[in-house]
Amino acid sequence: MEFFNSHTKLFTAAFLLFAVLTFLVCIVPALNNQANNAPLPFAQPLSAEAVKGKAVFISNGCVACHTQQVRNVDMDKIWGERPSIAADYADNHRTDFWRNTATLMGTERTGPDLTNIGTRQPSIEWHLSHLFNPRIVVKNSIMPSYRWMFEIRNKKVEGDISVSVPEEFMEGKMGVVIAKEEALQLVAYLQELKQTKLPSNAPQPAFLYEKADAAGKDSKPGSEKKLNGAMLYANNCQSCHQQNGEGLKGAFPPLKGSKVVLDENAELLVNIIMNGYSGREKEGFGVMPAVGTNNRLKPEEVAAIMNHERSSWGNNAKKVTVDEVKKFMEKVKVTAK
Missing domain, CATH: 1.10.760.10 (Cytochrome c-like domain)
Incomplete structure (x- = not known):
């Protein structure tokens, strides 16, 4: 019972047990995964501007509403050409020594998944309008406005990137809406979020639970399935x-x-x-x-x-x-x- 009566021995043993378990359960598997997974052959690293945009994405908590993971279920087909695999995240690196906000996979889709947004929506005009006020392009959007990433000037000068904003969204202010550096960096990051194609000889992961064709046995020959x-x-x-x-x-x-x-x-x-x-x-x-x-x-x-x-x-x-x-x-x- 001397062991349990000595707080020094008790807490030292608990600390050592915790350290050993952390090493075996967390660190060793992580190192093993890192060694077994490499980026896909055609994967493109983020540009310097996109890396800054990723920091803007993180600082504004965008991951709270947007995922970056295409699951292997039929309903995720609209977010990418295939389900995400470990290699898609192999080239992500820690933000710094203290922070590991690297993959940004997210856990909730209050907003759409962004895995392939650079392919689905490459337009800088759309992204800037959407950031200034999401209701400009998506009427019922619940996403907050990021107006602080823009400024309204009397006129546009060389090098400025302007945004087309309908009058009803200007809140009575007159002038030209100009995107600040943060907005352009964030859009650069979004534009580079593209799902990498797998090598032609690689097995293609399948989506599960594919819906049965509604135009099945009851369809008459030559009839066309009516879609909405x-x-x-x-x-x-x-x-x-x-x-x-x-x-x-x-x-x-x-x-x-x-x-x-x-x-x-x-x-x-x-x-x-x-x-x-x-x-x-x-x-x-x-x-x-x-x-x-x-x-x-x-x-x-x-x-x-x-x-x-x-x-x-x-x-x-x-x-x-x-x-x-x-x-x-x-x-x-x-x-x-």
Whole structure:
């Protein structure tokens, strides 16, 4: 009983036990994982500007609402082309000796996952508008505004990056909205968050619990599965072109009354959806990403989106069929990434 009556021996033994368990349970497995996992061959390290942006991301607690992990379940397909693997995080390093805020995998999705946001949304115009006030591009967003990352000046000078902000979001202030260094660094980080493709000979991890095809046994031969074009538009297009199809002045072109949308020959519209478009940068509009390719949209889904766009907001163009879209997709796929 002398051992238990001596606080020195008791606490020394407890400390040694804790130290040994920490070494065996935490440190050794961590070192083993580090030795067994290396970055993917095509992984690109963050640029110096993106590293600073990561620090801004951390300091503002963005990880509290945004994950960076694509789970191997069917519902996560919209966040990446494949489930995340250990190699995706192998090139992450400690912030400094005392802090290990490296992977930022997160635990909660109050906001969307950001693993592949650089591919899903590469537009700097969108990100800056979203940071200034998320309601500009996502009407019902609950994300706080980061107006402190911007300043309003009387005029733009050389080197300034301005943001197109609708008048109703200016809160009565007049002038040009200019992005500060913190905003540009944070956007640089978000733009570089892209899921690395696996080597062609590597086994592709599968998503689990894939939903059964609703157009199964009960479908009649030649019948086309009806999809909700409005919902597909909301999930894939609305954040830029807006719910009313009017886009955002100076940032994203309107689809309401668009000659491309209303064109009887829908090939160009299919090409833009699948391969993206950069032909209107001189007009101040951002580059459109290859939404159809990035989100792996099927011909049925592309057709549903197009028909929603061609028949909404006063548009009254002839609807396209799935077979027509399939032919156009085959024709333009040579440029798809």
